[in-house]
Amino acid sequence: MHILITPDDDGGAHLSRLDDSGVAIGSPWKVSAEDLPQEVVSLEEEQPRWVWDTVHDFYPRLLAAGVRLARCHDISLIRTILRFSSLVQDPRYADMAARITGSADYPSADAGPVEQLQDSLFDAPRQARDHELTRQEFAAQLAAIAGSSSPVRLRLLVAAESAAGLVATEMQFLGVPWDQAAHRGLLEEVLGPEPPLGQRPRKMEALVAEMRELLRSPSLSPDSPQDLLRALHRNGIEVRTTRQWELQEFHHPVIAPLLEYKKLSRLYTANGWSWLDSWVRRGRFRSDYVVGGVVTGRWSSRGGGALQIPKSVRNAVRALPGYKLLVADASQVEPRILAAMSADQGMAAAARGQDLYAEIADAGFGGSRSSAKVALLGAMYGATTGESARLMPQLKKLYPAAIGLVEDAARRGERGESVSTWLGRTTPPPGAAWEAAQRTQTQEEQRRADSWARSRGRFTRNFIVQGTAAEWAECWLAGIRSRLHALGAAWPKALEGDTGAAGSSSWPVTGPAELVFFLHDEIMVHAPEGLIPDCVEAVESAARDAGRLLFGTAPVDFPLTVAVVDSYDQAK
DNA sequence: CACCCCCGCGCG
DNA sequence: AAAGCGCGCGGGGGTG
Numbered sequence A: 001m002h003i004l005i006t007p008d009d010d011g012g013a014h015l016s017r018l019d020d021s022g023v024a025i026g027s028p029w030k031v032s033a034e035d036l037p038q039e040v041v042s043l044e045e046e047q048p049r050w051v052w053d054t055v056h057d058f059y060p061r062l063l064a065a066g067v068r069l070a071r072c073h074d075i076s077l078i079r080t081i082l083r084f085s086s087l088v089q090d091p092r093y094a095d096m097a098a099r100i101t102g103s104a105d106y107p108s109a110d111a112g113p114v115e116q117l118q119d120s121l122f123d124a125p126r127q128a129r130d131h132e133l134t135r136q137e138f139a140a141q142l143a144a145i146a147g148s149s150s151p152v153r154l155r156l157l158v159a160a161e162s163a164a165g166l167v168a169t170e171m172q173f174l175g176v177p178w179d180q181a182a183h184r185g186l187l188e189e190v191l192g193p194e195p196p197l198g199q200r201p202r203k204m205e206a207l208v209a210e211m212r213e214l215l216r217s218p219s220l221s222p223d224s225p226q227d228l229l230r231a232l233h234r235n236g237i238e239v240r241t242t243r244q245w246e247l248q249e250f251h252h253p254v255i256a257p258l259l260e261y262k263k264l265s266r267l268y269t270a271n272g273w274s275w276l277d278s279w280v281r282r283g284r285f286r287s288d289y290v291v292g293g294v295v296t297g298r299w300s301s302r303g304g305g306a307l308q309i310p311k312s313v314r315n316a317v318r319a320l321p322g323y324k325l326l327v328a329d330a331s332q333v334e335p336r337i338l339a340a341m342s343a344d345q346g347m348a349a350a351a352r353g354q355d356l357y358a359e360i361a362d363a364g365f366g367g368s369r370s371s372a373k374v375a376l377l378g379a380m381y382g383a384t385t386g387e388s389a390r391l392m393p394q395l396k397k398l399y400p401a402a403i404g405l406v407e408d409a410a411r412r413g414e415r416g417e418s419v420s421t422w423l424g425r426t427t428p429p430p431g432a433a434w435e436a437a438q439r440t441q442t443q444e445e446q447r448r449a450d451s452w453a454r455s456r457g458r459f460t461r462n463f464i465v466q467g468t469a470a471e472w473a474e475c476w477l478a479g480i481r482s483r484l485h486a487l488g489a490a491w492p493k494a495l496e497g498d499t500g501a502a503g504s505s506s507w508p509v510t511g512p513a514e515l516v517f518f519l520h521d522e523i524m525v526h527a528p529e530g531l532i533p534d535c536v537e538a539v540e541s542a543a544r545d546a547g548r549l550l551f552g553t554a555p556v557d558f559p560l561t562v563a564v565v566d567s568y569d570q571a572k
Numbered sequence B: 001c002a003c004c005c006c007c008g009c010g011c012g
Numbered sequence C: 001a002a003a004g005c006g007c008g009c010g011g012g013g014g015t016g
Helices: A036-044 A059-064 A075-082 A092-102 A112-117 A125-146 A151-174 A180-191 A202-214 A225-234 A255-271 A273-279 A311-316 A333-342 A345-350 A356-364 A369-381 A386-398 A400-414 A432-437 A443-490 A529-551
Strands: A002-007 A013-018 A024-031 A049-052 A072-074 A288-290 A300-302 A323-330 A514-518 A522-528 A560-565
Touching: A002 A125, A013 A036, A013 A125, A024 A125, A036 A059, A049 A125, A059 A151, A072 A075, A072 A151, A075 A092, A075 A125, A075 A151, A092 A125, A125 A151, A151 A288, A151 A443, A151 A514, A180 A202, A180 A255, A180 A273, A180 A311, A202 A255, A255 A273, A255 A311, A323 A443, A323 A529, A333 A345, A333 A356, A333 A369, A333 A400, A333 A443, A333 A529, A345 A356, A345 A400, A356 A369, A356 A386, A369 A386, A369 A400, A369 A443, A386 A400, A400 A443, A432 A443, A443 A514, A443 A522, A443 A529, A522 A529, A529 A560
Parallel strands: A002 A049, A049 A072
Antiparallel strands: A002 A013, A013 A024, A288 A300, A323 A522, A323 A560, A514 A522
């Protein structure tokens, strides 16, 4: 059973029941903004799949009203996947998706078959038409999937991606528990007291004075790469850039304070007092998570640099009293994914244990784990120089199927072709740069075309691995979510309305064990101490399930590193 | 003034 | 110059 829900101008919604092909069962009905949460709760008892254009339309306010939903189909997220997927063979959905994403006046423009609805059924014809057009797109998505070369894979991807939309919204709603006082203490210790507006923190100012002295540049402005570069050159330090790793190569008294300054400056500008004031409220750091925000299918984030929380401030991420943070990290996901997708027997054998790199080192790199790791990362990223490139032939001899798979993906990219992940997410078309590269005349143009092709090859090479790893991670995440949801339902209602344990009276307790963070191959659950063993079991069984869902019986393990801690810095 | 690009660095 | 993949963000500096 599907229930389609679309927005109204007055904050209410239009709802309708749809069958398994997306065909309407009966007529849509209208629900006011006020009645919506209760209506949704009672419909949820039928265990429907909620169908909406985007999770943003309704889910945030449903969460605020204390409503959680089990499953959905997120038309916008699925549009992004299906419009390019090479598994979809009928071009009609891609055309529809192009119209929707490309023209601002859709859906009112291309009404077509629904014109007859105009005069009847509703007092608000335009919204009725929007509801019907949304239904039509949903039906078109189902048809595209059913007619694809692998409905099984696409259905899994659609379920995982839609569940990801729910998790992302829930994580944004909850926020990462953040101890503001601990963060301030840490800043004060490293940078000195919070400076007045327009001034540097004391410890940074002291380093600036020291550098000006050492470089005999009284007006040096270390925040300006140009200015800094000139000052370094005047003192015989012939760096080409002011990057850390390059500065490290030089021996000069100014290097140490300069590197220290850069470190402090980073903390101050990226996660200092103003960051705290902008992004942390009532003990929670909240950010927008953008599911499918990366071409490969990874998430991106908007606001506060949520996916770049530096190690140096992770001590401020703290469980509330009586709670713990469960931090689980999937080890070496990308090489394991490569082993499974390529069905490379040798690499799969190496991927059966806890440390894949060590196994590969023993198999062909004289036991050198670091060599094995550099070689494998180079193979997945497309290294062309240095140690990594030098080790490639040996790696290819050991694992011909695995290395063949990424090399084939690279060749396809170089030719301007597309590649796909295991579940069917496909690279977007190369676009104008590729067209231009086809019409080279001068040598310079040819050189740039070659450079573009190599770059595209590195992208497609990595895309299949990074993208499939993202699919595994979303399946893992969805599995954790549904297990925690079940745990929550079984948990005594004691926590309901109880804000004492949380210590922050204004925070709604919406469930006992919460997914609060996700970072590509790592998750964080915030849960009462007593529930932690169940959460660990949930996280581990979800990882096993994710491997089976994608790769069936393929003999590749996806082991986790699990830590139960009070603050994030204690993990790993 | 807004806008855009580059630089550098944080994360996986 | 470019440089092994994918991101977001803040600051500098130039442009209109």
